[in-house]
Amino acid sequence: MAAHTHPSGRRSTIYSVAQACGVSSSTVSRAFTRPDLVRDDVRERILSTAAAMGYRPNRSARATATGRTAMLGLVVPDITNPFMPPLVRAVQRAAADIGCSVTLMDAEESAGAETQLIGQLHGQVDGLILASPRASSRALAEAIDELPCVLVNRVVKELPSVVCDNSGALAHLGDRLAGHGHRTFALLSGPSASWAAKQRARAIRAWANRKEDAGVSLVELGPFDASYDGGRRAGAALLDTAATAAFAFDDVMACGVLAELDARDVQVPMQRSVVGCDDVLLARMVTPSLTTVAAPMAALGDTAITLLHHRIANPGIAAETVTLSGTPVVRDSTAPPAPPAP
Structure with a gap:
């Protein structure tokens, strides 16, 4: 463990x-x-005292002693x-909150780059979070190997994951x-390689099927x-169809839809709801x-880290999928359809 200088001029050490x-x-x-091995009240007293004294553990020494780096990897498909x-x-x-830092890597929408980045993180991080990965399940499993890993918005057999279920919303x-x-x-x-796109499409189809008797x-x-x-x-x-309302895969796509409709003098929500x-x-x-x-972003992050923390501490535990729910948010892009022209 490293020594640090206390404001009083004394060097703060573990001792x-x-x-x-x-x-x-x-x-x-x-x-x-x-x-996890230290009683809560004792741990809190130690951490607060260490902070007041200006003491921080040396990460290299910690890694040597424990085999852990206190570094986690996060791979995203497109940071933009x-x-x-x-x-x-x-x-x-x-x-x-668990004393770890995060290394962020952007796969730039490339499944090949995604697996390469995972390979680079081996030996550099204690565990890995993959957000909406694009690579095939087999390619992911091979790249991850034995590195503790949690998926966000993707389900792969034998890997823990946290997903947002938007079907109800x-x-x-x-x-x-x-x-x-x-x-x-x-x-x-949305994109054919996107697991989330498949789930959202399935949810909308199921809803429409239930509404067939109502003329939907x-x-x-x-x-x-x-x-x-x-x-x-x-x-x-969309304008080549008779649809008066549209479900876009995500908000970015929906904004492009709004722009195209505006460019063609189609009013939203009076003529089309999006x-x-x-x-x-x-x-x-x-x-x-x-x-x-609305996706529960804070809960997605918290749950992913909790699952990964457990996976790192207990490599043999069974994989679980935690499902969170999206929340409907009504704004100005939807309204009753305009009455037909006389």
């Missing part, structure tokens, strides 16, 4: 922290390296996607639109890129503001 707390130096060490920064922040905050918004009088809906599908029909378009330009193409395709998904910041800033489904 001076132990003396101040009235515990052994090994207990101080465990409070940083194996906090507005969904990712709030998730990164949530993961970093949850990691800090999407059905709620569909019911609301059907109640307003919409009968023909469009599903603007569904037109499926795409797949489209989860991007602004993909949304522009989806918006153009629904997004994820509730990124852009959804609140665009005009009209976007009806969407």
Whole structure:
């Protein structure tokens, strides 16, 4: 463990922290390296005393003593996607709560780059979080090997994961639109390699099937890129259908749809209603503001870190999938359809 200088001029060491707390130096060490082995009140006293004395453990020494780096990896498919920064922040905050730092890597929407980045992180991190990975299940399993790993918004057999189930929220918004009088809906599908796109499409299809007796029909378009330009193409395709309401794969695509409709002098929500998904910041800033489904970002980060922490401490534990629920958010991009022209 490293020594640090206390504001008084004395050098703070593991031994001076132990003396101040009235515990052994090994207990101080465990409070940083194996906090689960130290009683809560004792651990809190040690950590607060260490902070007041300006003492911090030396990460290299800790890694040598414990075989752990206190570093976690986070691989995202595209850091420019507005969904990712709030998730990164949530993961970093949850990691800090257990004394870990996070190394962030961007796969730039490449499944090949994704598996390469995973390989680079072996030996550098104690565990790994993969957010919405694009690689095949087999390629992921081979790249991960024995590195403790948790997936976010993707399910792969024998790997722990945390996912956001938007089916209830999407059905709620569909019911609301059907109640307003919409009968023909469009599903603007996301990327074919996206697990989340498949889940959202399945949820919307299931809702539409349940509503067939009420005269609801569904037109499926795409797949489209989860991007602004993909949304522009989806918006153009939407206008070739009779649909008066559309479910876009995510908010970025939905914003592209809004832009394309505006460029063609189609008014939203008077002539078309548009629904997004994820509730990124852009959804609140665009005009009209976007009806969407809010993802529980803080809970996704907290749960991913909790699962990974358990996996690192207990490599043999059975994998589990934790499912969280999205929340419908109604804004200005949805309304009753305009009455037919006389």
